[in-house]
Amino acid sequence: MNSTAPSDFRLIMKRTPRRKTVAIQVFPDGKVVVLVPLQVSDAKVEQFLKLKRCWIERTLLKFASLGPQRAPPQFVPGEAFLYLGEERKLSLFRIGTRAPEVDDANLHVFLPANSKPELERSRIRSALELWYKAQAETLCKARVAHFSELMGLLPKSIQIKSYKTRWGTCKSTGEVTFNWRLAMVPLSLLDYVVIHELAHLKYHNHGAKFWQLVKIHYPDPEAARKALQLLDHRGALKL
Template identity: 30%
Template sequence: MAIHIKRDMTLEVRAPLKMPKTEIDRFVMSKRGWIERHLAEMEQRARNKAEFSVNYNDTVSLQGREYPVTAREGNRAGFDGQRFFLPPGLSPDEIKRVIVQVYKSIAKRILTNKVMDYSKQMGVMPTAVKVNSAKTRWGSCSAKNSINFSWRLVMADDDVINYVVVHELAHIREHNHSERFWKVVASVLPDYKGRQKKLKEFQLKLAGEDWD
């Protein structure tokens, strides 16, 4: 048997079709502590997301590091290697929207460069590299070998970013998750399982941030 908590915080129990309900109930009760702990964590993330905002002098993540958000006279917004800068006088919602546009520009450059570097190493070449606004699907590779990444990925550190890049490039060789696919990934990143764990931790962190 297995228990799964859905995004709407309802409980799903998977059990053999003919298993008695009393046995299923006992199983659920035995997992009560785990269920309550995970529901509390989900509630906290939901509260964090509802309260999430970005203002001047806050910090935001880029490649695993925190950088300040600063006001700079003029109409331009960007990132100068030390800080995110944007025009003064913006509301928190406007600040967030402008920073997302800066992130998208940075993501296109960083991810394209990483794809080019790893493509040479792996002997593959995508037909295109695109950036989208996916919330939880960090990357994808189409049947025509066009690779898409979520701009949110560049908030993670390079261990995570590089793993997702290599993962998608490996799909050019193997459009599946077979043993052969994972051998391709491991040939480039032998520690990919540790990176997968870091990706899950990063995903949990972002679950408490509302960038939409």
């Protein structure tokens, strides 16, 4: 497919039977994904891209203005990982496998005594992800309990999942789900996501009444949204 987008775009077109309309996703690394219904022609996609070209360029420029991205983690001793917005230095102990532990300065990961070097990176990553998921579950459940009482809104269930493009979801049936990477962000930002999803239990949209409710419990949601976007863009939450 010949694109009308500038040459520095990395354009990917994905056709899917689940979509009814064309949609564009712009990512911080310069990738632009176009989600296209099966019945929409390439010509119509080209026309859509022409209409959205300025928006795509503005979005990419906005990402560029946020600064450089963090390199992918190498999982080596001394490397920094975030826990509740604070850096913890990775330390490794080859004394037997158990759950990672955190203190004021370090994040300790425990490996088998006979750990093979070529397997360590994947083992460390897996151990950290499981640990972050457990931390996120504990933190999110505690903050949901706190704000549920204040807001008078109680979800039917709380789940922790892995998302690439969202921090949480709220179904019309009352189930709320949170991204496990929330264990990496400052508690104030985690609180914003919790408040946001609990507010959806009452308002299933982003209308004026929804934001009025959010602002009662979090007066500056826009600042929180920008802070989360910045952390995500810089790759601070990569694992």
